[in-house]
Amino acid sequence: MKEITEVLQRVAARLFNEGLEMFIGYESGSGLAKARPFFAAAQEETAALVFNPFCVHNLAKYLVRFPKAKIAVVVKGCDSGAVERLVRERNLDRTKITVIGVPCGGMLAREKVMAELPQDAEITTVTDRRDAFVLQTSKDERVLDKKAYLLEKCLTCSQNNPVGVDLMLGKEAPPVGEPGKDPFARLKEISALAPPARAAFWDRLMKRCLRCYACREVCPACSCTECCFEQAVPGWQKGATWLSKAITLSDNYHYHLIRAFHAAGRCTGCGECERVCPVRIPLMLLNKKLAGDVEELFGPAPPDAPSALYTYSAGDKDEFS
Amino acid sequence: MDSKIIKKEKLLSLLERFIADYHVLAPVREDGVLFYRPVDIPGDIELNPGRSVLPPKGRLFPQTEALYGYRVEGEKLTLNEYVEEERQVVLFGVHPCDLRSFAVLDAVFLEEPRDAYFAARRNNTVLVGVSCSSVLPECFCTTYGISPVEGNGADIHLTDVGAGAYLVEILTPRGKDLLQKFESFFEDNVAGAAEAKRAKEASLVKKISLQVKVDGLHEKMASIFENPYWEKLSRRCLGCGVCTYVCPTCHCFDIMDDGTKEEGERFRCWDSCLFREYTLHTSGHNPRHALAQRLRNRFFHKLSYNNQRYNTEGCVGCGRCVALCPVNIDIREVIGTVRGLV
Numbered sequence: 046m047k048e049i050t051e052v053l054q055r056v057a058a059r060l061f062n063e064g065l066e067m068f069i070g071y072e073s074g075s076g077l078a079k080a081r082p083f084f085a086a087a088q089e090e091t092a093a094l095v096f097n098p099f100c101v102h103n104l105a106k107y108l109v110r111f112p113k114a115k116i117a118v119v120v121k122g123c124d125s126g127a128v129e130r131l132v133r134e135r136n137l138d139r140t141k142i143t144v145i146g147v148p149c150g151g152m153l154a155r156e157k158v159m160a161e162l163p164q165d166a167e168i169t170t171v172t173d174r175r176d177a178f179v180l181q182t183s184k185d186e187r188v189l190d191k192k193a194y195l196l197e198k199c200l201t202c203s204q205n206n207p208v209g210v211d212l213m214l215g216k217e218a219p220p221v222g223e224p225g226k227d228p229f230a231r232l233k234e235i236s237a238l239a240p241p242a243r244a245a246f247w248d249r250l251m252k253r254c255l256r257c258y259a260c261r262e263v264c265p266a267c268s269c270t271e272c273c274f275e276q277a278v279p280g281w282q283k284g285a286t287w288l289s290k291a292i293t294l295s296d297n298y299h300y301h302l303i304r305a306f307h308a309a310g311r312c313t314g315c316g317e318c319e320r321v322c323p324v325r326i327p328l329m330l331l332n333k334k335l336a337g338d339v340e341e342l343f344g345p346a347p348p349d350a351p352s353a354l355y356t357y358s359a360g361d362k363d364e365f366s
Numbered sequence: 367m368d369s370k371i372i373k374k375e376k377l378l379s380l381l382e383r384f385i386a387d388y389h390v391l392a393p394v395r396e397d398g399v400l401f402y403r404p405v406d407i408p409g410d411i412e413l414n415p416g417r418s419v420l421p422p423k424g425r426l427f428p429q430t431e432a433l434y435g436y437r438v439e440g441e442k443l444t445l446n447e448y449v450e451e452e453r454q455v456v457l458f459g460v461h462p463c464d465l466r467s468f469a470v471l472d473a474v475f476l477e478e479p480r481d482a483y484f485a486a487r488r489n490n491t492v493l494v495g496v497s498c499s500s501v502l503p504e505c506f507c508t509t510y511g512i513s514p515v516e517g518n519g520a521d522i523h524l525t526d527v528g529a530g531a532y533l534v535e536i537l538t539p540r541g542k543d544l545l546q547k548f549e550s551f552f553e554d555n556v557a558g559a560a561e562a563k564r565a566k567e568a569s570l571v572k573k574i575s576l577q578v579k580v581d582g583l584h585e586k587m588a589s590i591f592e593n594p595y596w597e598k599l600s601r602r603c604l605g606c607g608v609c610t611y612v613c614p615t616c617h618c619f620d621i622m623d624d625g626t627k628e629e630g631e632r633f634r635c636w637d638s639c640l641f642r643e644y645t646l647h648t649s650g651h652n653p654r655h656a657l658a659q660r661l662r663n664r665f666f667h668k669l670s671y672n673n674q675r676y677n678t679e680g681c682v683g684c685g686r687c688v689a690l691c692p693v694n695i696d697i698r699e700v701i702g703t704v705r706g707l708v
Contacts, residue, residue, distance in 0.1 A: 074694040074696075075688070075694055075696040075698070075699050076503055076504070076688075076694070076696075077503065079694060080694075081602060081693055081694035082601075082602040082693055083602070084598075084601040084602065102692075102693065107601075107602075110601075159503075165575070249396075253396070253401075255420070255429070255607070255611050256607075257606050257607035257608045257611045257638070258606050258607060258641070259604060259606035259607070259608050259692055261606075262604040262605050262606040263604050263606070263692060271642075275642060275643050289622070289624060290430075290620060290622050290635045291430040291622070291624065291633055291635055292429050292430045292635065293430070317692075320692070321604075321606070321608070321692035323419055323608050323611075323612060323690045324399055324419055325397055325398070325399055
């Protein structure tokens with residue numbers, strides 16, 4: 046991944062020559078097999094930029110924080126849809142943004158990699174060999190088969206090449222998803238459960254939610270400047286909110302279901318909500334369920350049309366009339 | 367200090383007795399994630415747990431805690447306070463960093479005016495500590511002078527000394543009572559157990575990868591309050607509550623009412639300085655309106671305010687925030703950077 050990192054740094058440096066004010070990419074993180082979002086505000090900072098299979102974060106939402114700046118952002122295939130969505134919903138001024146696409150060979154699940162590596166090793170180089178990543182460490186070389194070490198979402202990925210970008214770094218990447226692996230397999234299993242068993246499945250997970258709101262804060266579809274769950278309810282006593290701050294099963298459900306509905310037909314499937322959840326609630330099951338429902342009710346979304354929740358047609362299904 | 371030995375199978379039968387006689391909270395694994403939960407079956411308990419997602423502080427300071435209920439009938443107002451009744455809860459399997467965190471929370475909640483809710487829960491809780499058996503890459507307890515095998519703060523403390531045996535250290539009068547009540551489960555301490563514990567300590571401490579120092583830091587923090595570093599650090603911060611919720615020493619709470627004019631409850635729940643509504647005034651003004659200010663507040667609280675107010679460190683080096691921050695904001699790095707700035 047050395048080449049792509051070098052190209053990235055060169056491109057970023059050049060953009061600063063052309064008047065760029067902020068470059069959002071990745072730098073190495075504080076632990077082994079870790080990267081993190083990085084904000085270069087000047088040309089000399091671009092040397093810290095990296096790209097490797099630990100760049101899991103979707104950086105699109107950070108763009109909203111810089112409404113006036115000339116800005117560039119690095120996107121993978123699963124991130125590019127979020128930029129497009131934010132632009133289409135008029136949260137971003139596309140003319141100010143340079144979208145830099147990186148064809149993606151999949152992202153490694155850190156937990157699995159860490160279990161493999163000796164604790165005091167350092168990763169010196171990472172090479173993408175199509176079916177495997179080769180990690181050269183200070184101690185030895187590890188060949189990590191993608192089928193076994195990629196993030197779950199990557200194994201069913203069909204969008205690893207970014208779309209709608211201004212600059213594409215590198216050649217188109219071959220598909221990373223395992224052919225024939227159904228992204229909806231788990232959802233189908235859960236949907237097939239009898240209602241009491243399905244309720245028990247979700248109760249157990251929802252009980253666990255801490256309401257830390259990491260899933261909301263990271264989600265590019267959660268683009269409201271004030272979330273409905275922070276709003277005071279008009280006309281009620283001061284301080285009353287739509288959602289109790291108490292952690293109860295029903296309040297947790299309330300939060301997750303409303304959030305999922307607000308993202309229905311708008312979720313671009315980056316899976317960040319699930320990645321950041323400290324108690325591992327499989328939130329993409331909810332998002333996938335609603336994506337399926339929206340498609341069933343309103344048909345497949347044409348690529349340039351606003352999402353189902355943003356439009357109204359007299360022909361929409363109306364189950365209440 | 368008295369010490370004993372307990373064999374692993376005896377420990378399991380002791381836990382069974384605990385379950386029969388007390389309410390037991392202990393580390394259990396759920397979908398691979400470690401939580402402290404009420405336990406009915408000793409076999410569910412992780413004896414050498416490692417790091418739980420949430421610290422055990424929720425036993426003393428629950429995420430949501432009803433404080434009192436009210437009821438209005440005509441002219442009559444009835445208040446019903448929910449201070450925990452006397453009962454015995456065994457909190458099993460607490461590691462040294464989390465044991466220290468209880469002292470940090472004590473300083474906050476037990477100083478005058480004493481928090482009756484916390485005090486009752488504290489008084490009802492018997493603490494059984496367990497030495498660490500492994501060191502995770504984010505652990506840095508030694509920064510705060512904590513040893514991964516010392517049970518300061520526990521009533522009794524266990525260390526797996528190999529060959530299916532645990533060294534049991536009895537550290538408080540309450541621990542002594544517990545030992546006397548269940549004497550038959552324990553054996554006399556044997557030669558070599560203390561040495562095994564020391565050896566374990568040495569090997570664990572060696573594995574703590576990143577060494578940072580905090581000595582003298584808190585007095586100098588004020589000089590970097592306005593440093594641009596905080597804005598820079600906050601660029602990648604999501605503003606979620608993960609770091610504060612998984613922190614064993616974070617103790618901010620919000621008080622809310624739930625009910626009608628006739629009856630209802632007042633409760634408190636964890637708050638997080640990273641949230642937009644944190645310290646939001648009724649007027650709409652927020653003295654910490656920017657994320658950078660809120661993030662700075664967290665680090666000042668951990669590295670300075672706690673020292674100033676309570677003369678204790680505000681962090682115990684458990685590494686949870688480091689491990690779980692979705693964007694890798696690492697307090698060890700912050701400490702390193704801040705040391706260079708002051």
